[in-house]
Amino acid sequence: MGGDHGVRVTLPSIADFLRAFDDCSVLLVGNEKLISPFLTDHPAIGSRCSILHTEEEVLSSDPISVALRQKKSSSMRLAIEQVRDGVAQAAVSAGNTGALMALSRFLLKTHPGIDRPAIISALPTSSGHCYMLDLGANVDVEADHLLQFARMGALVAQLRDNRTRPRVALLNIGSEDIKGNQLIKSAHQLLMSSDLHYVGYIEGDGIFRDEADVVVCDGFVGNVALKCSEGVAHLLADRIRFEVSRSPLRKFLGLLSLPIWRALKKQMDPSLYNGASLVGLTGVVVKSHGGASRQGFLNALGVARAEAIHNLPDRIAGCFQPTES
Amino acid sequence: MGGDHGVRVTLPSIADFLRAFDDCSVLLVGNEKLISPFLTDHPAIGSRCSILHTEEEVLSSDPISVALRQKKSSSMRLAIEQVRDGVAQAAVSAGNTGALMALSRFLLKTHPGIDRPAIISALPTSSGHCYMLDLGANVDVEADHLLQFARMGALVAQLRDNRTRPRVALLNIGSEDIKGNQLIKSAHQLLMSSDLHYVGYIEGDGIFRDEADVVVCDGFVGNVALKCSEGVAHLLADRIRFEVSRSPLRKFLGLLSLPIWRALKKQMDPSLYNGASLVGLTGVVVKSHGGASRQGFLNALGVARAEAIHNLPDRIAGCFQPTES
Numbered sequence: 208m209g210g211d212h213g214v215r216v217t218l219p220s221i222a223d224f225l226r227a228f229d230d231c232s233v234l235l236v237g238n239e240k241l242i243s244p245f246l247t248d249h250p251a252i253g254s255r256c257s258i259l260h261t262e263e264e265v266l267s268s269d270p271i272s273v274a275l276r277q278k279k280s281s282s283m284r285l286a287i288e289q290v291r292d293g294v295a296q297a298a299v300s301a302g303n304t305g306a307l308m309a310l311s312r313f314l315l316k317t318h319p320g321i322d323r324p325a326i327i328s329a330l331p332t333s334s335g336h337c338y339m340l341d342l343g344a345n346v347d348v349e350a351d352h353l354l355q356f357a358r359m360g361a362l363v364a365q366l367r368d369n370r371t372r373p374r375v376a377l378l379n380i381g382s383e384d385i386k387g388n389q390l391i392k393s394a395h396q397l398l399m400s401s402d403l404h405y406v407g408y409i410e411g412d413g414i415f416r417d418e419a420d421v422v423v424c425d426g427f428v429g430n431v432a433l434k435c436s437e438g439v440a441h442l443l444a445d446r447i448r449f450e451v452s453r454s455p456l457r458k459f460l461g462l463l464s465l466p467i468w469r470a471l472k473k474q475m476d477p478s479l480y481n482g483a484s485l486v487g488l489t490g491v492v493v494k495s496h497g498g499a500s501r502q503g504f505l506n507a508l509g510v511a512r513a514e515a516i517h518n519l520p521d522r523i524a525g526c527f528q529p530t531e532s
Numbered sequence: 533m534g535g536d537h538g539v540r541v542t543l544p545s546i547a548d549f550l551r552a553f554d555d556c557s558v559l560l561v562g563n564e565k566l567i568s569p570f571l572t573d574h575p576a577i578g579s580r581c582s583i584l585h586t587e588e589e590v591l592s593s594d595p596i597s598v599a600l601r602q603k604k605s606s607s608m609r610l611a612i613e614q615v616r617d618g619v620a621q622a623a624v625s626a627g628n629t630g631a632l633m634a635l636s637r638f639l640l641k642t643h644p645g646i647d648r649p650a651i652i653s654a655l656p657t658s659s660g661h662c663y664m665l666d667l668g669a670n671v672d673v674e675a676d677h678l679l680q681f682a683r684m685g686a687l688v689a690q691l692r693d694n695r696t697r698p699r700v701a702l703l704n705i706g707s708e709d710i711k712g713n714q715l716i717k718s719a720h721q722l723l724m725s726s727d728l729h730y731v732g733y734i735e736g737d738g739i740f741r742d743e744a745d746v747v748v749c750d751g752f753v754g755n756v757a758l759k760c761s762e763g764v765a766h767l768l769a770d771r772i773r774f775e776v777s778r779s780p781l782r783k784f785l786g787l788l789s790l791p792i793w794r795a796l797k798k799q800m801d802p803s804l805y806n807g808a809s810l811v812g813l814t815g816v817v818v819k820s821h822g823g824a825s826r827q828g829f830l831n832a833l834g835v836a837r838a839e840a841i842h843n844l845p846d847r848i849a850g851c852f853q854p855t856e857s
Contacts, residue, residue, distance in 0.1 A: 305706075333767060343705050346713040380668050380755035381630075388671040388752055411759025415767040424756075427713055430705035431753050432760045434736025439764040442658060442740040446799055450792045460789045467775045467782055474771055 274306035376419035482507030599631035701744035807832030
């Protein structure tokens with residue numbers, strides 16, 4: 208367990224999580240030597256933690272084949288096996304996304320009627336947030352997969368936000384019917400004749416204007432869209448920091464304006480949107496950003512808890528069963 | 533001529549342009565009745581403007597077929613014809629992008645060796661700007677088209693920014709060789725064996741971190757990436773405005789911090805990046821954002837002037853000729 212910053216970030220974050228939710232306990236899969244001292248230092252939390260020891264780990268540079276075939280006792284694999292075997296209700300990892308997806312798919316399998324799992328995450332909008340999928344699990348998809356993503360996304364919005372009829376949109380490069388490639392046009396037809404509350408095409412900027420609750424796209428486009436959004440947000444934050452620190456006067460003004468910056472940070476902090484779930488599988492698996500902060504990893508744990516409580520995998524299975532039979 | 537705000541925005545912008553560049557004159561293609569009064573009021577500028585009158589215009593809702601086959605004397609078509617006939621050295625339009633691309637391609641044609649024109653624009657980065665193409669002209673491309681885009685983009689960076697060896701990158705969803713779809717992998721091979729300064733894959737966030745001077749992608753991905761970036765920037769700007777105006781005290785602090793906001797606006801203002809050119813054609817055509825401000829339209833005019841001065845179309849033709857023969 209770890210991500211880019213290792214247990215230095217994840218363990219304090221798990222402590223925060225256990226303090227916030229007394230209905231949860233945590234099974235820590237990783238190197239006992241790194242984990243034990245923290246638990247000894249925090250006995251109140253330590254009593255709700257157990258350790259599944261392993262020293263093998265999937266590296267971010269490992270090809271999927273290595274994670275799947277060679278590292279049979281990696282912490283990532285063992286964590287997913289705990290979900291498969293009913294020992295844990297959800298697995299959270301800050302590791303290699305490709306390996307996590309491949310291992311999850313291999314060990315947990317998808318539900319009948321779902322060809323491929325997808326990665327879904329919340330994104331900020333002008334009046335709250337929306338969900339976008341797929342964010343990188345599937346680079347080559349067919350129209351029918353996009354319809355499956357749409358149905359899974361709608362269920363996530365329903366369960367997590369209590370939305371009775373989430374607005375589903377298809378990401379495209381124009382809102383007119385004639386725009387887009389063949390894949391998008393076919394998916395548009397499928398969505399039009401589905402029972403979803405399909406609101407049509409959405410453009411990249413529409414995502415952030417709250418034009419939909421669920422935005423559907425293939426994994427290539429979704430990943431680029433997500434990373435671009437993160438890139439622009441970082442660029443803007445850097446520019447603000449630079450401008451505020453340019454002179455003593457500006458630093459002083461910046462200090463005076465601290466409540467404004469704090470409020471902005473609170474709303475736009477990428478940590479708040481950390482935690483992408485792999486939907487379509489028979490168990491809950493949540494991916495945290497490798498470089499997530501303590502707050503970010505805590506958020507990913509919260510996503511995992513919410514999906515386990517709502518029993519998202521079974522609800523998705525139930526939603527696909529009747530239409531497939 | 534007009535865009536979303538019509539001549540109210542474009543005419544003052546043209547006046548600014550003529551004041552800034554005394555080596556230019558402007559041929560205004562559109563409704564004389566709307567244009568003349570402005571020219572009469574600004575005689576110094578009026579002397580360097582002429583009008584090509586037409587009342588027909590391509591609407592943003594017009595399908596491409598209408599623009600191509602029915603509206604034979606639309607202002608858009610007449611403007612491009614002036615470029616084709618050597619009357620003008622560049623055409624600038626704030627109208628329907630699809631129609632502009634189709635008319636430009638039909639009237640100006642592409643250079644030998646170039647299968648498809650592409651849309652290219654500058655995007656802000658941590659240390660200046662980069663160029664990205666294609667931004668929406670081509671939704672279904674082959675690997676060879678991406679190589680052509682790369683070569684055109686490199687030439688734009690060379691000519692407009694005096695970069696001797698622009699870094700060219702391919703937009704992908706990971707920086708490892710195994711990532712991406714088949715199209716990307718094939719284009720990667722082509723770029724590796726080209727004479728370009730190819731730096732490999734770039735992820736969405738890398739665009740804004742100055743990892744490349746030219747970012748190559750297909751028109752679907754490029755358009756989504758561009759629009760997402762605009763969407764996030766608008767969302768952040770709106771949040772800042774909201775936070776600053778929440779209380780009288782904050783408004784006061786906001787006023788005190790005006791130099792900071794102004795500097796940020798100056799750097800991040802989308803107007804500064806307005807003006808996307810259609811490259812690969814035998815003439816210069818620049819697309820302004822429909823909703824561009826006076827400053828934005830001025831920037832698009834500046835892009836057109838720079839490309840005409842550098843004779844970009846001929847330079848691109850020259851760059852493709854030898855390798856194709």
